[in-house]
Amino acid sequence: MSFTFAPIGHIRSPYTDKFGIPRQPGLVTAAEARVELLPDFAREEAFKGLEGFSHVWLLFVFHEDCLIAGWSPTVRPPRLGGRESVGVFSSRAPYRPNPIGISAVEQLGLVKDGRGLALEVRGVDLLDGTPILDIKPYVPYADSIPGARSGFATAPEIVAADVDFSAEALQGIAEADPTGARRLRTLIEQVLAQDPRPGYMGRYPERREFGLRLYDLNVRWRIDGNTMCVVTVEPLVDTAAGGRIGEA
Structure with a gap:
């Protein structure tokens, strides 16, 4: 069984190169971006009720060289200094069997201008031009799990520099x-x-x-x-x- 998905839009972000993108969403709150919707999905009624949610999940495709390189069963996460290997399903590495990612970001509302309809967001960790597959509301009572364990990803991301x-x-x-x-x-x-x-x-x-x-x-x-x-x-x-x- 296989599936084919088409993007609903693309992200326009400050990150025009992979180097410098934060390793998780929400760490750089000054990184504001917009999901520019493709014409078939640029319908304001599709976002009715979203104003009640402060954050959304963006489902996206790791594109560019990730699609060419394919996947690997083990990866070396930056969090471990690039020295230790873990299984790809124990990481958020982009080189996956299906190069799909997910990021929780703050949503700032819709804007309609000369470039069409877009959802403005903040705290992104996505390369400019990343294809967006779906947008879903973040629901705190279900999506935030108190006491959840985080494996090797326990050290704070922010460096005291x-x-x-x-x-x-x-x-x-x-x-x-x-x-x-x-x-x-x-x-x-x-x-x-x-x-x-x-x-x-x-x-x-x-x-x-x-x-x-x-x-x-x-x-x-x-x-x-x-x-x-x-x-x-x-x-x-x-x-x-x-x-x-x-x-x-």
């Missing part, structure tokens, strides 16, 4: 987000506070400078002790290369 900005970086933020609508400075602070470097980076302590993509920007920073120092925030020039790990 300071984030500092150079004068040049602050100027770049002011130019890229003059009205503050993108909450760009807060977004960068929250993303870097998660320490987006892969677990294996502990084996390369000499590497101190990095870059990542947010929106159409290249954010460059360096590690200085326990501080993430943002050096520059600049428009992307080479979109094929910008934001890859290790670039500066």
Whole structure:
């Protein structure tokens, strides 16, 4: 038996590259996005009653290289430093038999504009362009289970790291987000506070400078002790290369 699903829309998020995406939803509250619905599903009546729910589940497809790479029975979660293997069904890794993911995010309501009908959301952990298969309301009495065990995923995600900005970086933020609508400075602070470097980076302590993509920007920073120092925030020039790990 097999099934075929078509997306109802696509996410438009600040994360235009995989590097820098938080490992779970809700960790970067400044990450606002929208689910842009395809014409067949862009019907306001399909969302009647959703205003009573603060959060929704987004069911999505891990796309791009996940579809090409296929699945693996074991994976190395970042939470374990990329050194220990666990079963794929004990993880949330994207390389699955069916590359389907689920994220609980805050919903901010519908908006209708020149791009069509969209559901605005906050706290996303999804790559820009991710296909959305379904939207379901989050129901606290059933979806939140007091006392549930979390296996190896027990350590807090947020890293106690300071984030500092150079004068040049602050100027770049002011130019890229003059009205503050993108909450760009807060977004960068929250993303870097998660320490987006892969677990294996502990084996390369000499590497101190990095870059990542947010929106159409290249954010460059360096590690200085326990501080993430943002050096520059600049428009992307080479979109094929910008934001890859290790670039500066």
